[in-house]
Amino acid sequence: MSDKPLLKKADFQSDQAIRWCPGCGDYAILAQTQKTFPEITEKKEDTVFISGIGCSSRFPYYMNTFGFHTIHGRAPTIASGLKMANPELSVWLVTGDGDGFSIGGNHMIHLLRRNVDINVMLFNNRIYGLTKGQYSPTSEQGKVTYSTPMGSIDYPFKPTKLALGAEASFVAKTIDKELKHLQAMIKRANSHKGTSFIEIYQNCNIFNDGAFSHLTDRDTKEEQLLRLEDGEPMIFGAEKNKGIYLDGTSPKVVQIGKDYSIDDIVVHNEKDRFIGDMLANFTSSEEFPEPVGVLYCKERPSYDELMEAQMKEAQKDSKKAKGLHELLNAGDTWEVK
Amino acid sequence: MSKKAKLETVDNVTIRFAGDSGDGMQLSGGRFTQTSAIMGNDLSTLPDFPAEIRAPAGSLAGVSSFQIHFSSQEIHTPGEKPDVLVAMNPAALKVHLKDLTPGGALIINKNAFTNKNLKLAGYDSDPTEDGSLEDYYSTHFIEMSKMVELACEGIDLSPKLIDRTKNLCALGVLFWMYDRPLEPTIDWLNKKFKSKPDVVEANVRALNTGYNYGDTAEIFTTRYVVKKAKLAPGKYRNINGTLATCLGLLTAVEKSKLSLTFAGYPITPASNILHTLSNWKRFGVKTYQAEDEIAGIGAALGASYGGSLGVTASSGPGIALKGEFLGLAVITELPLVVINVQRGGPSTGLPTKTEQSDLFQAVYGRNGEAPMPVIAAATPGDCYYTAYEACRMAVKYMTPVMMLSDGYLVNGSEPWIIPNPDEMNDFDAGFVKENLTDEQYLPYKRNKETLARGWAIPGTKGLEHRIGGIEKQDVTGNVNYDSDNHEKMVQIRAQKVANIANELPPTEIFGEKKGALLILSWGSTHGACKAATESLLEEGLKVAHVSIRWISPLPKDLKDILSNYKKILMPEINTGQFRQMIRAEFLVDAIGLNEVQGKPLGASTIVAKAKEIINE
Numbered sequence: 001m002s003d004k005p006l007l008k009k010a011d012f013q014s015d016q017a018i019r020w021c022p023g024c025g026d027y028a029i030l031a032q033t034q035k036t037f038p039e040i041t042e043k044k045e046d047t048v049f050i051s052g053i054g055c056s057s058r059f060p061y062y063m064n065t066f067g068f069h070t071i072h073g074r075a076p077t078i079a080s081g082l083k084m085a086n087p088e089l090s091v092w093l094v095t096g097d098g099d100g101f102s103i104g105g106n107h108m109i110h111l112l113r114r115n116v117d118i119n120v121m122l123f124n125n126r127i128y129g130l131t132k133g134q135y136s137p138t139s140e141q142g143k144v145t146y147s148t149p150m151g152s153i154d155y156p157f158k159p160t161k162l163a164l165g166a167e168a169s170f171v172a173k174t175i176d177k178e179l180k181h182l183q184a185m186i187k188r189a190n191s192h193k194g195t196s197f198i199e200i201y202q203n204c205n206i207f208n209d210g211a212f213s214h215l216t217d218r219d220t221k222e223e224q225l226l227r228l229e230d231g232e233p234m235i236f237g238a239e240k241n242k243g244i245y246l247d248g249t250s251p252k253v254v255q256i257g258k259d260y261s262i263d264d265i266v267v268h269n270e271k272d273r274f275i276g277d278m279l280a281n282f283t284s285s286e287e288f289p290e291p292v293g294v295l296y297c298k299e300r301p302s303y304d305e306l307m308e309a310q311m312k313e314a315q316k317d318s319k320k321a322k323g324l325h326e327l328l329n330a331g332d333t334w335e336v337k
Numbered sequence: 338m339s340k341k342a343k344l345e346t347v348d349n350v351t352i353r354f355a356g357d358s359g360d361g362m363q364l365s366g367g368r369f370t371q372t373s374a375i376m377g378n379d380l381s382t383l384p385d386f387p388a389e390i391r392a393p394a395g396s397l398a399g400v401s402s403f404q405i406h407f408s409s410q411e412i413h414t415p416g417e418k419p420d421v422l423v424a425m426n427p428a429a430l431k432v433h434l435k436d437l438t439p440g441g442a443l444i445i446n447k448n449a450f451t452n453k454n455l456k457l458a459g460y461d462s463d464p465t466e467d468g469s470l471e472d473y474y475s476t477h478f479i480e481m482s483k484m485v486e487l488a489c490e491g492i493d494l495s496p497k498l499i500d501r502t503k504n505l506c507a508l509g510v511l512f513w514m515y516d517r518p519l520e521p522t523i524d525w526l527n528k529k530f531k532s533k534p535d536v537v538e539a540n541v542r543a544l545n546t547g548y549n550y551g552d553t554a555e556i557f558t559t560r561y562v563v564k565k566a567k568l569a570p571g572k573y574r575n576i577n578g579t580l581a582t583c584l585g586l587l588t589a590v591e592k593s594k595l596s597l598t599f600a601g602y603p604i605t606p607a608s609n610i611l612h613t614l615s616n617w618k619r620f621g622v623k624t625y626q627a628e629d630e631i632a633g634i635g636a637a638l639g640a641s642y643g644g645s646l647g648v649t650a651s652s653g654p655g656i657a658l659k660g661e662f663l664g665l666a667v668i669t670e671l672p673l674v675v676i677n678v679q680r681g682g683p684s685t686g687l688p689t690k691t692e693q694s695d696l697f698q699a700v701y702g703r704n705g706e707a708p709m710p711v712i713a714a715a716t717p718g719d720c721y722y723t724a725y726e727a728c729r730m731a732v733k734y735m736t737p738v739m740m741l742s743d744g745y746l747v748n749g750s751e752p753w754i755i756p757n758p759d760e761m762n763d764f765d766a767g768f769v770k771e772n773l774t775d776e777q778y779l780p781y782k783r784n785k786e787t788l789a790r791g792w793a794i795p796g797t798k799g800l801e802h803r804i805g806g807i808e809k810q811d812v813t814g815n816v817n818y819d820s821d822n823h824e825k826m827v828q829i830r831a832q833k834v835a836n837i838a839n840e841l842p843p844t845e846i847f848g849e850k851k852g853a854l855l856i857l858s859w860g861s862t863h864g865a866c867k868a869a870t871e872s873l874l875e876e877g878l879k880v881a882h883v884s885i886r887w888i889s890p891l892p893k894d895l896k897d898i899l900s901n902y903k904k905i906l907m908p909e910i911n912t913g914q915f916r917q918m919i920r921a922e923f924l925v926d927a928i929g930l931n932e933v934q935g936k937p938l939g940a941s942t943i944v945a946k947a948k949e950i951i952n953e
Contacts, residue, residue: 014803015777016815048795050639053806061803061816066795068642069805070635071665077627077635078642082795084623085598085643089795107635110628307623314618323620324591324758328584332521333574333755334375336565 005038012037012044014064020055025176025202029123030062032182037065040190047090050079052099055130056123056202059094073104076111079118080303087117087304090190097124097138101157105137112166114303115194121186122159122199127208140284145207160295161280163197164273170196171276172294176203177216181227181292188294194302215290226282228293233265236289244288251278253288270297344516346562348409351416352511354504355402355433356425356446357394358387361504365423366403368508368522373407374575374752375521377565380407381864383415383937384748388605388688395449395457400432409564413716413864413871415749417939421514423507425449425481427458443474444510446503448482477556481506481547488546489539498536502543509547516562519544571754578717578746579609581753582650582676585724587620588756590646592725592763593732598640599648600625601633602655605688606744607678610650630658634675638662641671642804644768644794646728650676653695654685660703666737667707667830669804670781670790673737674727680744681935690935691744693860694911699739700889700918706827708834710734711889713741715863718753720746723886729764730837735789741888743910745937746861768792772799780804780814788833838890844883844898852879853951855902857927859885859915862908862938869943878951888915891922899925904950906930908943 012034020026041047047065051057053072060067070078079093100108100122111118127145128134134147138159142151163171170192174185182200189196201212214220222238234244235256243265245254254260269275276296282288352369354362363384373380383404392399406416421442424430426449437443450465464470465478481503489499505522512519523541530536551557590597599622601611615624623645627633630651637647651659656677666673679695681687699711710730714723720742727740769791772778780802781790793800802814810817811825848870858866863884870882883898885891899905899919907916908930916929930946932938 016803043798045798045801046796060805063803065801067801067803067805068669069803069807071661071806074631074635074662077632078639080632081598081600081625081636081639081641081647082643083639084625084636085596085640085645085647086794086796089643106628107632110632311618311621311623315621324584324587327587327617327620328755328758329572329574331574332371332375333572334377335572336377336568336570 006042007038007044009034009038012064014062016061018062019058021206023205024055025125025204026056026059026123028176028179029121029182029200029202030059032179033186034063036183036186040187041090046088047092048082049092049094050075050082051094052096052104053130054096054099054128055204056094056096057099073099073102074107075099076104076107076118080111080114080116083116083118083304084307087308091118093118093120095120095122097122097126097136097159098128101159101162102137109162109166112163112168112195112197115167115169115300117193117195117302117304119189119196120198122197123202124159124199125202125204125208126211127204129204129207133207158280158283159199160197160283161277164276164280164296168197168296169194169298169300170294171280171296172197173199173201173292175201175212175215175292178292185294188297192297193299193305224290226289226291228268228279228291228295230268230270230294233262233267235262235265242289251288270294273298342557342560344562345559346564348563349406349412350408350421350515350561350563351404351406351419352421352423353402353404353419353433353436354423354507355400355429356423356504357428358389358391358399358401359394359501360401360425361501362401362403362425365504365508366405368525369511369517370405370750371525371575372512372517372521373405374573376517377568378407378409378563379412379566379568379752380405380575381412381415382406382750383745385936386689393457395426395428395454397428397432397458400429402429402433407563409566411566411568413868414940415937417941421511423511425503425507427454427460427464430464431458431460437474439473441474442477442514443470444477444479444507446481446507447478448480477510479510479550484546484550485539485543488542492535492539492542494535494539499539502539505540505543506547506550509544509549510551512544513548513551514557514560516560519548568752569754573752574755575750576718576721576753577748577750578714578720578742579613579748581718581720582610582714582724582742582747583613583617585721586614586648586674586728587617587622588721588758588761589725589728591758592761593646593728593766595732595766596621596623596645597648598623598625598637598645599650600627600636600640601650602627602630604630604652604655606680606747607650607652607655607676609747610676610678630655631662634659634662634673638666638671638673641673642795644766644792644796646672646674646732648674648676648728650678652678652680652688653682653698656695656698657702663709663737664703664705664707665806667703667709668806668808670735670830671737672731672735672792674724674731674740675737676724676740676742678742678744678747681933687935689744691861691937692910692933692935693743693862694914694933695741696859696888696911696914696918699741706831708831709889710736710738710834710837710887711741712738712887713860713885714746715860715884715886717746717749717751721756725761729762732764732766732792733789734787734833734837735792736834741860743861766792768794769797769800771797774799777813778802779812781809781812783829787836788829835890837887838893841887841892844885844892844894846881846883846898848874848881849879850881851901852881853902854878854880854904854906854947855899856880856882856943856947857885857899857905857907857919858882858909859888862910865938865940865943866908868940869947872940872944873947878947880947880951885915888918896923899923904928906943906947906950908938908946910938
């Protein structure tokens with residue numbers, strides 16, 4: 001890449017009218033993506049956006065790259081096949097909490113464990129938007145929706161925790177309104193080889209407005225957000241005076257100053273799975289701040305790399321030209337005159 | 338050679354090997370098949386095994402069998418009633434005795450007729466002792482287990498392993514009876530158990546023991562010679578439908594310079610396609626064992642989107658799961674080959690048995706107006722040409738294609754003239770070239786002749802575009818909900834599939850060009866219908882057989898062909914699915930012959946039905 005981007009944000013904007021509801025968090029995510037892409041690629045023809053079904057899954061239509069709007073929950077399967085066919089492509093998968101973790105939950109966990117080099121953007125608005133307001137597998141218990149008039153009795157997933165459980169090699173979280181942070185996470189995902197999983201808290205202003213307002217309101221957010229930086233202590237709060245302290249293996253929130261100094265605070269290590277699991281557990285808890293940033297990142301060979309290596313190994317000594325003839329004539333043969 | 342036994346020449350023999358799942362009957366049958374193939378007989382085989390990997394030993398549920406029909410004449414079916422039944426235990430006898438031709442040879446492993454095994458098979462008294470068999474069959478009660486035990490004395494193998502060689506002993510007896518050489522089997526054993534010389538030695542001794550028993554025991558009065566069949570000249574090998582299918586796929590990608598990406602999920606009886614292709618990485622074949630059936634077709638379609646030829650294979654229940662993706666492949670107009678190795682249904686049904694009951698599923702089984710080409714293989718070897726054709730049409734017409742085979746075709750085998758792939762037509766993937774203008778690429782612009790859209794693969798400059806499952810505007814491919822556009826796109830997709838009929842060769846008619854009766858078949862009933870037609874023609878009846886390869890679209894000349902016969906008979910291993918289609922399409926009063934017993938139709942059943950219709 002040259003220092004100055006060859007492409008501009010406008011190069012990534014398609015000519016299609018955007019049909020999300022006015023005020024939807026998806027707009028911000030789309031804008032940040034279009035803004036970031038000139039910095040991460042010079043060849044938009046090598047970029048492919050793949051999605052399933054749902055509001056977020058309309059995303060590929062608005063990106064002027066290659067795009068495939070597939071069927072509900074199945075985007076990981078198409079993306080995996082595509083990456084197998086052409087490992088050179090930069091493949092991005094856009095999904096939602098219903099698409100990716102309800103109907104497509106099986107594909108999502110297998111994508112993560114295989115570690116195919118694909119970047120996943122999970123738009124989590126904790127509601128079904130396109131079908132007009134049913135609870136999702138990330139909706140909180142007790143949520144009243146059209147399908148749960150007495151409140152949902154389903155217990156929700158924590159997507160980052162599920163991703164780690166599925167052996168994801170890169171797990172991050174960000175928020176639609178955290179524009180710079182969102183851009184940074186897109187760049188980090190892009191540079192990670194293997195499946196990169198970014199959960200993006202996204203506001204649905206029609207069916208679940210304000211689901212994340214405590215994390216986005218100027219007055220409250222710094223008290224609620226734990227902004228993760230690799231190698232930095234886990235401190236938070238408007239005054240930067242709170243931190244995460246490990247009491248044995250139990251984390252707790254402490255005040256920095258009197259009883260605890262900055263040296264007592266856990267230092268974030270993206271490669272440490274124990275820390276990753278701990279942070280994922282902080283999701284939506286009463287006790288802990290909401291972590292944003294890279295929870296866990298540790299490279300291991302990606303599926304497509306391993307496959308290419310096997311293909312290369314198998315083809316090492318073969319003379320492909322006569323391969324088919326050889327196979328057809330293998331085993332016992334006889335002539336009839 | 339025996340001094341006592343006389344040699345008699347016969348044209349046709351059907352042998353059935355039957356025993357417990359662990360008795361190695363598939364192996365015995367396979368070796369007899371290979372030897373008969375090398376001897377130049379025409380042949381056809383039918384393996385039949387239980388769905389359970391190891392049902393309780395000695396139980397009726399655990400019986401596994403292998404039937405081979407071999408002949409000095411051209412044959413088309415694995416035979417109906419066996420002339421020889423090998424029963425390795427009481428359960429095998431109980432299950433298969435009813436099929437043995439009266440007067441046929443019954444070869445039994447006497448040592449397996451223990452009280453426990455007799456009880457498991459439901460016998461009150463031992464049929465090898467109570468005289469119930471001798472009056473009806475030519476019986477040979479041989480102490481195979483004991484014989485191999487004695488023969489293998491001094492070999493350092495467990496008694497259990499030595500007992501396992503009794504299938505080779507049975508095979509040796511059969512080789513003696515039908516005057517076949519042992520060498521091909523000994524060569525094969527040497528290769529197969531290269532690193533285990535003791536195992537080779539034990540098996541060779543067992544084989545010789547069986548052969549010598551025939552030679553010296555003086556209990557057989559006759560040996561039989563089945564001469565070479567007069568087959569078309571050429572170089573032959575024996576082939577089953579699974580291997581033929583895989584070779585067909587490989588030929589298609591070699592002839593089109595495409596890469597092959599196969600993605601599938603384990604399911605009987607389709608899994609062997611995944612296994613075979615997984616060993617062909619050296620030919621550039623990528624295989625992917627997906628997390629489920631849906632992911633299998635999704636990854637295959639994703640690979641096609643990326644410019645590889647995506648192929649998936651399954652059986653009925655798995656195809657049901659793939660249904661939504663078939664619709665996506667139809668609307669996004671991407672090439673894709675979906676192989677359905679049919680088995681007995683509905684639901685899990687009869688996983689290891691054959692049936693032709695997924696025809697409606699293949700032709701109609703999707704939501705919306707989602708036409709899709711459907712091609713069916715007629716014989717094990719024909720799977721090669723069918724798979725190649727499915728790939729060629731998928732690429733040329735930018736469409737998913739369903740290839741139908743079935744349990745009988747993939748597991749059955751026949752002698753096969755080895756095709757020369759140099760003589761198969763090349764075809765071009767025809768990827769859209771890069772677009773260096775400022776104009777937007779138009780993904781739904783079409784080839785005027787075929788109506789296929791362009792294959793514009795990611796990574797190609799200037800072709801950035803979006804596709805998906807929402808209805809698209811003609812030409813531009815933009816999301817479009819307009820009613821007139823939708824109707825137009827529905828019609829274009831249907832016309833595109835119909836256009837395939839323009840390049841189908843004239844339908845082959847076997848028999849009379851006009852006459853009393855046309856036997857119309859599709860898929861694996863081909864062999865039985867052809868054999869029945871041969872027999873009817875020999876009797877001077879004015880009949881013909883037509884086997885349909887492309888079920889969707891149907892060949893254009895079929896309507897005229899149907900009009901040339903007074904009656905039409907349609908044998909199918911379902912309750913009449915193709916017959917309904919033919920009646921609806923051509924308004925003809927086709928008569929069905931339908932069996933759903935999990936096994937191939939018999940030619941004699943078809944002959945009887947044909948005569949009944951002609952004589953009406």
